[in-house]
Amino acid sequence: xxxxxxxxxxxxxxxxxxxxxxxxxxxxxxxxxxxxxxxxxxxxxxxxxxxxxxxxxxxxxxxxxxxxxxxxxxxxxxxxxxxxxxxxxxxxxxxxxxxxxxxxxxxxxxxxxxxxxxxxxxxxxxxxxxxxxxxxxxxxxxxxxxxxxxxxxxxxxxxxxxxxxxxxxxxxxxxxxxxxxxxxxxxxxxxxxxxxxxxxxxxxxxxxxxxxxxxxxxxxxxxxxxxxxxxxxxxxxxxxxxxxxxxxxxxxxxxxxxxxxxxxxxxxxxxxxxxxxxxxxxxxxxxxxxxxxxxxxxxxxxxxxxxxxxxxxxxxxxxxxxxxxxxxxxxxxxxxxxxxxxxxxxxxxxxxxxxxxxxx
Amino acid sequence: xxxxxxxxxxxxxxxxxxxxxxxxxxxxxxxxxxxxxxxxxxxxxxxxxxxxxxxxxxxxxxxxxxxxxxxxxxxxxxxxxxxxxxxxxxxxxxxxxxxxxxxxxxxxxxxxxxxxxxxxxxxxxxxxxxxxxxxxxxxxxxxxxxxxxxxxxxxxxxxxxxxxxxxxxxxxxxxxxxxxxxxxxxxxxxxxxxxxxxxxxxxxxxxxxxxxxxxxxxxxxxxxxxxxxxxxxxxxxxxxxxxxxxxxxxxxxxxxxxxxxxxxxxxxxxxxxxxxxxxxxxxxxxxxxxxxxxxxxxxxxxxxxxxxxxxxxxxxxxxxxxxxxxxxxxxxxxxxxxxxxxxxxxxxxxxxxxxxxxxx
Numbered sequence: 001x002x003x004x005x006x007x008x009x010x011x012x013x014x015x016x017x018x019x020x021x022x023x024x025x026x027x028x029x030x031x032x033x034x035x036x037x038x039x040x041x042x043x044x045x046x047x048x049x050x051x052x053x054x055x056x057x058x059x060x061x062x063x064x065x066x067x068x069x070x071x072x073x074x075x076x077x078x079x080x081x082x083x084x085x086x087x088x089x090x091x092x093x094x095x096x097x098x099x100x101x102x103x104x105x106x107x108x109x110x111x112x113x114x115x116x117x118x119x120x121x122x123x124x125x126x127x128x129x130x131x132x133x134x135x136x137x138x139x140x141x142x143x144x145x146x147x148x149x150x151x152x153x154x155x156x157x158x159x160x161x162x163x164x165x166x167x168x169x170x171x172x173x174x175x176x177x178x179x180x181x182x183x184x185x186x187x188x189x190x191x192x193x194x195x196x197x198x199x200x201x202x203x204x205x206x207x208x209x210x211x212x213x214x215x216x217x218x219x220x221x222x223x224x225x226x227x228x229x230x231x232x233x234x235x236x237x238x239x240x241x242x243x244x245x246x247x248x249x250x251x252x253x254x255x256x257x258x259x260x261x262x263x264x265x266x267x268x269x270x271x272x273x274x275x276x277x278x279x280x281x282x283x284x285x286x287x288x289x290x291x292x293x294x295x296x297x298x299x300x301x302x303x304x305x306x307x308x309x310x311x312x313x314x315x316x317x318x319x320x321x322x323x324x325x326x327x328x329x330x331x332x333x334x335x336x337x338x339x340x341x342x343x344x345x346x347x348x349x350x351x352x353x354x355x356x357x358x359x360x
Numbered sequence: 361x362x363x364x365x366x367x368x369x370x371x372x373x374x375x376x377x378x379x380x381x382x383x384x385x386x387x388x389x390x391x392x393x394x395x396x397x398x399x400x401x402x403x404x405x406x407x408x409x410x411x412x413x414x415x416x417x418x419x420x421x422x423x424x425x426x427x428x429x430x431x432x433x434x435x436x437x438x439x440x441x442x443x444x445x446x447x448x449x450x451x452x453x454x455x456x457x458x459x460x461x462x463x464x465x466x467x468x469x470x471x472x473x474x475x476x477x478x479x480x481x482x483x484x485x486x487x488x489x490x491x492x493x494x495x496x497x498x499x500x501x502x503x504x505x506x507x508x509x510x511x512x513x514x515x516x517x518x519x520x521x522x523x524x525x526x527x528x529x530x531x532x533x534x535x536x537x538x539x540x541x542x543x544x545x546x547x548x549x550x551x552x553x554x555x556x557x558x559x560x561x562x563x564x565x566x567x568x569x570x571x572x573x574x575x576x577x578x579x580x581x582x583x584x585x586x587x588x589x590x591x592x593x594x595x596x597x598x599x600x601x602x603x604x605x606x607x608x609x610x611x612x613x614x615x616x617x618x619x620x621x622x623x624x625x626x627x628x629x630x631x632x633x634x635x636x637x638x639x640x641x642x643x644x645x646x647x648x649x650x651x652x653x654x655x656x657x658x659x660x661x662x663x664x665x666x667x668x669x670x671x672x673x674x675x676x677x678x679x680x681x682x683x684x685x686x687x688x689x690x691x692x693x694x695x696x697x698x699x700x701x702x703x704x705x706x707x708x709x710x711x712x713x714x715x716x717x718x719x720x
Contacts (some may be wrong), residue, residue: 008709045545045546046538046539046542112494113496114492114493114497115493132473132474132492133473133474133545134542135547136470136473136474136477136542137474137542137545139469140538141538143533144504144531144534144535144538147531148528148532151527151528154524159702160519160523163524164520164523164524168508168511171504171507171508171511174504175501175504175505175508178406178500178501178504181497182406182494182497185405185493186405193631215564235373248530
């Protein structure tokens with residue numbers, strides 16, 4: 001499928017950089033923290049729904065022997081990495097990492113309701129199984145369970161003042177995330193969005209929580225405001241690189257690697273970066289066709305092909321790639337002046353390489 | 361209308377006890393705190409929706425000269441009262457009071473989505489104007505704005521440790537509230553609920569946040585665990601009295617005072633206390649009719665009349681009233697041994713009298 005639409009034969013498919021080692025290193029400890037602090041009574045709503053969404057149980061609430069379907073736990077990993085890179089025991093960031101993951105996942109449950117998405121990570125979404133009312137409540141509960149997790153930070157001897165600061169960072173970044181969601185909802189019906197609008201929107205919607213993951217990890221490691229600021233900027237840039245790469249893969253990604261159907265984001269009329277860029281740049285017949293296609297109820301295969309051709313014409317693919325590269329570079333510049341052990345610098349480079357150049 | 365269905369002529373209508381003075385006393389200070397700490401950018405989603413729900417603006421975002429339609433702000437009032445009754449300056453409880461009100465209102469926005477209610481406080485509900493996706497996000501944002509409010513408690517010299525405790529109380533009671541909502545959703549499709557099940561459900565759904573309002577007020581005033589426990593129990597009992605009275609008014613209330621249509625809760629097939637009690641007690645023809653009516657798609661006027669007759673037969677009205685009275689008594693007993701100034705004891709009695717015997 002991907003071979004047909006992207007024009008690349010399957011044989012030459014590029015697997016891209018693999019998941020950096022830090023993801024594996026923190027995975028077990030993080031999952032233990034999550035299951036230790038998230039004491040979810042089995043067989044009771046809303047916890048069955050939460051356990052299902054986290055990949056711990058199937059729809060009937062039966063505990064999975066191995067996790068059914070989980071995300072990469074990117075935010076926890078970034079948080080733990082920031083803490084360890086600044087030479088603190090990352091364990092003290094475990095409760096915050098758990099809170100970050102739960103807040104992220106709560107937002108996914110609500111996002112799926114908003115977008116009426118019926119599938120996530122190859123599984124039916126919570127609302128599509130249990131209906132909107134229960135999914136809504138399950139999301140709300142997951143959010144609160146995240147708050148409970150964060151409070152466990154005090155077990156690691158972190159002063160209450162710092163925990164309140166973390167809580168403040170989390171809440172503020174979450175409010176930015178919401179503002180981003182609202183901007184995004186507004187974009188759906190507009191064809192006048194500029195690249196700058198779009199970058200502002202994703203800085204809120206995706207960037208804020210990724211940035212705060214880094215900030216929280218740094219705050220738990222050091223009182224040095226320069227290091228905190230450096231990791232904050234690192235997080236913002238990494239967030240942008242991550243999102244634009246996501247947008248790229250949503251159009252040109254290898255479907256067998258991304259798990260999404262080819263041209264998925266075009267068919268869903270998602271105003272991702274390449275599309276916004278095309279609307280901004282296209283003229284004449286290209287512009288006419290874009291406008292015509294994006295007001296239709298349904299976008300068929302021919303339309304997808306036409307949009308892909310327009311994206312090629314305006315250079316949206318190259319632009320997406322160079323924007324990701326620039327963000328990746330800025331990310332590494334941001335932490336260049338922070339004193340880090342050699343292993344941490346190498347890992348930061350590997351992380352940026354993965355997020356900006358991954359194929360899935 | 362009410363005269364017809366409840367059988368009481370309008371002329372004899374009982375206005376019941378008025379809103380206790382404490383509601384007025386705290387109103388201004390509390391609203392100032394809310395508008396000071398909730399700095400909502402005008403004209404931006406999701407804040408337009410939040411301002412609308414709080415009664416600060418109309419649908420177009422135009423600021424209301426006087427509040428359009430607000431609740432009683434019961435939870436903030438209880439919180440401030442508990443603090444002042446224990447001889448502390450209630451101002452230090454203002455940020456927590458604001459947080460309580462926002463959390464309560466966030467839950468209302470989400471409740472209205474769940475229940476598909478199109479009207480609240482005589483105004484169209486948020487989702488009915490802006491649709492589910494935006495209402496969902498507005499609720500999420502309001503919750504976070506509540507978290508931001510709470511953090512302002514530090515301005516009053518309250519130690520971080522206490523703020524974390526409050527945060528913990530809020531989160532835990534909110535999780536109970538959700539568990540209550542889930543139980544309630546489960547009740548909809550069941551005819552086997554006992555009075556005990558029902559009381560457990562409302563202890564979670566309504567009681568938890570009312571209880572924690574009192575607990576937080578007490579915690580901000582004193583370190584005495586006995587006083588804290590007394591106000592906690594006071595809150596639980598007041599919550600039960602309040603809810604059962606609400607259930608009573610939902611069936612037998614004067615529609616011109618409650619603002620709800622007559623027999624509203626019957627028509628909506630709400631499993632409120634009198635109905636649960638009737639299902640538990642009714643036998644023979646009464647039971648048959650109840651079961652028949654409650655599996656119908658629509659409940660018409662005749663059905664409402666029949667249900668009212670069954671409620672009379674099983675004594676559901678008296679049972680509701682005596683349960684409310686008993687809860688009111690227990691509430692006052694709970695704080696009997698706490699040393700309170702005379703004015704506070706009198707006000708506590710007035711509060712209980714109002715919540716248990718109000719007509720609206």
